[in-house]
Amino acid sequence: MATLYGLMAIGLWGTLALLGTVTANIPAFQLLSLCFTLSAIIIVIKRIAVKKPVFTKPTLTLTQWLFGITGLFGFHFCYFMALKFAPVIEVSLIVYLWPLLLATLVANKQSRFRALIGGGLGFIGIAFIIVGNGELTLNSEYRIGYLLAVICAVIWGSYSWFLSTSNNDVEDIAWLSAAVALLALIAHWLFETSYWSFSLSEWGGILLLGLGPVGGAFYLWDIALKKGNQQLLASLSFSTPLISSVILAIAGFNAWSANIIIALALILSGAIIANMKIKPAVIKASN
Template identity: 35%
Template sequence: MSRPFATLLGFGAVLLWALLALFTAATGDVPPLQLLAMCFAIGGISGLLAGLPRRGWRAWAQPWPAWALGVGGLFGYHLLYVLALRNAEPVEAGLIAYLWPLLIVLMASGRALKAHHLAGALMGLAGAALIVTGGVGIEIAAEDVAGYAFAGAAALVWSSYSVLSRRFATVPTDAVTGFCLVTALLSGLAHLALETTAMPGGTEWLAILGLGLGPVGLAFFLWDIGVKHGDLPVLGAASYAAPLLSTLVLIAAGQAEPGWPVALACLLITGGAVLAAKDMLRGRRR
């Protein structure tokens, strides 16, 4: 598989993540950890069924470091993100958590970090900040320090998972099915310990099914291909498109209003992604 094609598949995950806000809003009052357990179970079962013709379950026979990275990345990031939102204002926590694309660019490039990689990622971060904050200032409250720490840890976990996956490039993507199922189990246990179970209604079940099949299902399989075989700095910078596309989806659905922050964020994120992908667009390899 060529690097540009793998990068394109990885960006497919970003496109699916753009549906997270719309679908999540439609799940009503289902607690976040319960929602994660249900969605990862749907994603894992879907992956298992899709892999049956080629006996995809055989890919689960991996050494423990591969399982630790896969489950630690999926479950660790989402648990930390939920804890961040529980202990800090969502806007500030979300912005800190969205440092992960920048961290991917920095960690993946290493000594080969180029000015246009960093500039593209910073432009994307600025665009994401406009989307998350709506173009208004944010306030850092001392009582929210724990939440900020959880958000920062979430960003570090997801960026580390994405970059370290490169070292397990020989692990088939079918193994992600097992990671999703274990993550569903751990999320369910965390839900029972921290939350009160809520029974979804008809429309809410449809939203949960959509999440499990797409943003919390197929997206992680596509991301696995992208981070293992694609251009990581480009993927990192391009990932800032997720909050922008998510906002555009909400606007199209009539659940958000357009404004100058969205327009400027569009320019910053698109320009940053193109700048970071300059080498790939010219057909060069790192």
Template identity: 50%
Template sequence: MATLYGFIAIMMWGVLALLGTYTKEIPAFQLLFMCFFISSLIFVLYKLVTGNFKLIKTDLTLKDWLVGIFGLYGFHFCYFMALKYAQPLEVSLIAYLWPLLFAIFVATKDKQIQAIIGGITGFIGISFILSPSKMFSFNWNDLAGYLLAFCCALIWSSYSWYFSNRAKNKQGENKQKESLSQSIHEIGYFSIFVSILSLASHFMLETSQWQFSSQQLLGATLLGLGPVGGAFYLWQLSLKSGNQLLLSSLSYCSPLFTAIILSSLGLSTWTINIIIAVVMILVGACISNFSGFLIMKLKKKRILS
């Protein structure tokens, strides 16, 4: 069931680029505040529905707090900023190098080689986004967007690895029901702190814009309920109790889903470079996550023969 929660979160992230394009005129820190304020309201709603108004004391260490808050705050700031500089499909594909990096981080010693090969394959795929015309014209806006998107990949793969590794170390200490409650409280607390941090950053660094179009308001609300809010509650639980290998494989559905949505709505066009990038990212995912299984089967056949 926990793996299913993770898959639902992955599908929610598939619409992140779409909703991000509708809200890109909103200042980045202000948008972060709006999204995580809604995410905090999800936590409050959970407390109201369950009738349990007591705040559970989590076993989060200072390091857990820093990783959790920086992961949520840093990833989305970089993502929303990247959308202001580069095309949404290109940003999404680069940001979705995180499952490849996650697979490398969680790979056991006997699977590290294929995880690295898979990661390199994905990076080569991403290089096709940097078409010769863009490379020679050296568009600084595109480059800034690509670098910010790559920061997204680094931040989220590190966040996912850290909390999945933390869950392994504490395996067996909590039942699934307790794990569900802990996960909701952890993300609820993170959301409150990130919303406060985002609001403070907004007032210090940006000019407020509170006159929203209906499209912007709907986009920000859906972001908070889905990919920049609700999805994290599901993902946190899946990292604790789900199948990590399967989750890293399923994560590649998201950029594919993103590409299909954006192209079908006319927000991005399919080019040969983008098609090659998508294919190579998916091939890299297969190498990272499935070749180890095939090698094990071959070894068993040799032993039996």
């Protein structure tokens, strides 16, 4: 069941691009602050529903606070900053090195090579989606953006790995969300101009983002990496851009492309290789 939660989180992240088209006019950090506020409210509503105390002391250690805030806020901060210094295609592709990093971190010594091969195939698969028929040009003038994108990948891969080793209560994500909402609000004041003339569709987009890919999905991911099949989840994380492409194509924002089929084949092949169980050879002793 925990692995299914992880697949649900991946599916929710696949809706991010579509919901992003609805909220495109909202400054990034302002939107992030609103979404993480909703993420924290999820647990408040849950506790009211089950008649539990609304506010309880978090069980997070200092290390868990640091990893949690760095993972949830640091990732988004570096991503938004990377987009200011480099084109979105290159940034997106570099950021999606994180499933490859996660796959190698959660693999044991016997399966690490297969994890690298499978992750490599998955990465090639998402390149067909992200780059598409466009042009990928790594230009030295964008090196700051590339560096920030690499930091994004390291942050999210490391944070996801840390979740698999951590024993904090999943509801503590609400406290982390509140902290991230505050930091995002500060970043908004520093870097952006406020925009509050939200249309009804924008309010809907904010609500869906906060309940889904920029909120609720983090609770699901936390449970999945603590109790689910971490290697499989790392492999299938490559499918997020694929899901986005399919959803955008269905909604009429993207054209259907053979790249979708190629990406699907590569991602599934990579997942099969990375999760293949090799039976140890049995050596019979001679009499």
